[in-house]
Amino acid sequence: MPAIETTTLANFSTAHLSAKTRAWLEANDELPITVTPREQGWFLAVPPAERLAGLPPDLHLMLLAAKAAKVGFVLFDMDVDPLPQLPVYNDGNGIESPGTYLEAAGLKPRSLPFRPGPGIVKSSACIEAFEPGSLSEELLQIPPGTRTLEDGDYEAPEGIWIGMGPASVRLKIHGDDHLHIDVCPRGHEGDGGVLETAVPLQELRDMIEEARAAEAADDSAPGL
Known part of the structure; x- marks a missing residue:
């Protein structure tokens, strides 16, 4: 008897997306990927690697992080706290925090063409983001259970x-x-x-x- 195939879901904050990308997902028109709008964000399947290239660079990064986590679906939710390891946007299209993982790798964000596809945003539009060609699944892999600690005193008897x-x-x-x-x-x-x-x-x-x-x-x- 065939086994039931299962997959997992990554729950990301919408703060990891620029305002242009959020508006693009909200418009839900001529998108190259399947997106299901929700009251607090969007649900989408992680596409194959060859389909990431046509996406906005901030969304490209987050889906690459999802692939690194070996999950099949992503839920972007405005009520979820952002991950400090990954870029966080301000209310517009600028990066408020580049993320500890990308800082550690010596990468810096820059103004990049939005390039979402036809009909939604002019091709000249830009957002602050990381060059997709400089990213890898290995770089964006966050171990399960990783937590951010404030400077303080902690006890770790097991290491x-x-x-x-x-x-x-x-x-x-x-x-x-x-x-x-x-x-x-x-x-x-x-x-x-x-x-x-x-x-x-x-x-x-x-x-x-x-x-x-x-x-x-x-x-x-x-x-x-």
Whole structure:
């Protein structure tokens, strides 16, 4: 008996799209892809790679990110929070935040032709966006469950991966009683790190005890 084929859906904020692209999707006229309007946005299937080239560059980027996530459908929803890893637009056609992933790759947005196809927007219209030829699925791949953390204190007893700019940092305590620290280029964690070191946990425990002993000695010393 044939198995039921299943697919998954990516839920993106409409803030990842420029005002021109949102208006183009809303018009829903002569679109090269199938778009279903919703009250809070749009639902569409992720098209094959060869059909991305005719789309606005901001939409091209988001669908490439969806392909990197291995999903078959995308829901753009105005009530969803934008992903900090990807470009976010202001209320017009300018980029408010380029996204941490593209910044880490050293890419910069520029004014690009909108090129949505016939009948909707003049071909001379431009938006601020990233050149589609500079993008790849690998660059836009966001690991499932990735969350953005504010600067603060956190506890990670099982270890943690941290992305900071172009760096991907792995912290983990292994069975050899050492804290292992690996620093890799973001997106190339399997290629070997630029820094690999290990700190003995016993050395850290000894330093804590020495600090506590010094504090106790200060507290017990007679006042001057």
